[in-house]
Amino acid sequence: MAITKIWPVKDSLNRVIEYAKNVDKTENPDFLNSDLYQVLHYAADENMTRFERQYYVTGINCAVETAGQQMQITKERFGKIGGTLAHHACQSFKPDEITPKECHAIGVKLAQKMWGDKYEVIVSTHLNTNCLHNHFVINSVSFIDGKKYNERKAEYQRLRDTSDALCREYHLSVIENPTKRKRSQGLYQAEKRGELTRYALYRSDIDEAIERSMTMKEFYDYLRRKGYRIKGKIDSCALKLPHYPRFTRFKTLGEAYSVLQIQDQIYRQRGPEVREKSKEPILFFVPTPKKLQIEDILGFGEEYRKLRNLYRFFCYQLGIYPKNKGQVSMSPIIKEEVRRMEEISQQTIFLCKHQIDTYEQLKEKQTEIQTEMDDLISQRKKLTNKMRRAGPEEKELLSQQKRGLTDQITRLRRDLKLAAGLENRSLDMVKRIETINELVDNKKLISREKYAKTENYLK
Template identity: 40%
Template structure:
């Protein structure tokens, strides 16, 4: 059984092809949205050594994997089409334990040849870094035959899925008999759901499920959605617009259980229970605390309170009738959690402490960068010293951690002044008092 996906890539050509060849992230690879913005990002991701057993499972169709980026760029320059969508990143994932790496790579190469082999350059890489063996495809957006760009549409994706299923049957693998209907969600949404992060689709599903359990008729279901702040359009398809969003979302795109017919059936089938029963209070537990506990103040108290209101620190006992906070803030929940963890880690409560921390982090980055520079000089003079590479790798990891913390500091500086307004509805004059001093700036210089 194999699932497929494909999405467009804009930006720089080089890193797209090379992400899959980096040997330094074997244990816990980071596959972020920034890694996939340009063709350089995608190439890098698709051919990383630790994902592909040191390049044993990287192949090229109409190109050499080692110089695929340059060959793709030459085709773009030949036809004067270097802007816009520079590549497409495809994905094919197999069920755990159903296939060997060799067989998966063979199927991936054959899929690329059948779909694109007559007109486009493709890099195929088989990744082994997760439980599911999966293939990545980096497809040049410009054809080397006639210079026309690849047309990514529902028909071409349907052909990709059908061809993948056909190859699975030919190799004795299982096939999804009834794939989920509706359009494919965006890569960012799919990736967020794979990692368990909140998404707009997930929030809408939760609200729809809640409204179904509290409705006895379909009309009640529509009314309950409106009570939660949704704008609803009925017609051939039901479409809803969540609070804080500009576009409507058809419910059928959320999955088979969210078509109008399925929702009506779920309303008829679910058990008729009272809307809400208050659970009995849990037995109280008493603890003896030595000394007087210190109360959180400043930034830490602010973030702790806001995460509590967003539901991160407790679970609601009943579904709300209408959202008090914009759903966009819930989507940003992980960002606020990351900021709160940094403040708790370094016990930062005031702006002075915050800017002292930001300066100290930048100082650590500068010092480590100087050490790395000296190690590179020593390595050029004597490449045989193996310990130098290990020390450089360790410094790179430390710099990466500090840079991540510095980016979090920049977000705190930009977002912390607005949190009290979202909580208390402060006036602009009151919010101005909470802004950082004008003479301070968080430095985010990269070295």
């Protein structure tokens, strides 16, 4: 199984070439244990020793040692020096599925089929991670006709198809139906930290609805009772809570949360008798009925309902309501409010701990935390450089010091995030106050105008 990526390089051509040719990542481990290496290690000619070490680096239409100069000469020859300098591609394989030699051979074949007829390419195989992977540095200008390489969607699809064909040729696994949607990095990190994200909230409520439903109608009704809005056909059915601006499709939450999978789970958890009697058809459209509640009739609306539910939740948590009648299902709106309250609570503790009373003091504290964090990061970097040259005992001691610095940096990053949240909240409050003042001034002005018109009319 190989995963492919490609992206443009616009900052430095030599940087990306040197990264691809890094000797610590591309050196052949089999050669290091051979008799030839032992002989060459004592040779006087270091250049010959370097050349014969058999790094997993290959140049296509260029020499490995002078690849950067050759690519630059091609650019100058056709007068195309600016813009995208090169393209950097990667081909990563499944752990323990392939040998370094096969990995490099597949990489060279892939580069020859994709770019070998028109472009200069460096192919390097990195062995420093659990997953063997190839790096490709492609000159952006063709040495044949001077045309620039266009990294469009069709070209990336060709790269993926060519890589899959080579994997099948070498009897390697292939991803048959790759997912096109990519999860955002911020959402991934938040879920990794165990935070209650919007997607995690949706998944937990859907799981709860599946357990308490015997039909898809019961499933949708249960979600609506919890405050969700649902719309769409079966392939694009989506849900959302009132305080979120956009709908989220069920299938975006994962393959297990598509409408067909949910229907299958509900069908499987029925008894055998129910399965025989009822084979429920798929609901191609999920209407959202309008339900009037007493708060709407009296004119209180959604805000009153949120406050009432929040009050009930806290009564339950404080023990005012009995807890021996089974577990109370918490509304997703209440979960969101609790999460915000926890955030505000942490920010309040931060303000009290550092005795911050003004916006200027908050900015000074942010600068102080950032300076301290930069200093610790610099110290940790120095320790990392020492660990590369240290012995086993000294390396263990330096590793402990590095872990201590990492813990301090983590705490400072948390404080910096709290300070940034306080700053945003404060600026938002200032804007709201200004908006309210403007509305009040406008109302006063309108009242004065009406009063003046009335006086003129009476005169």
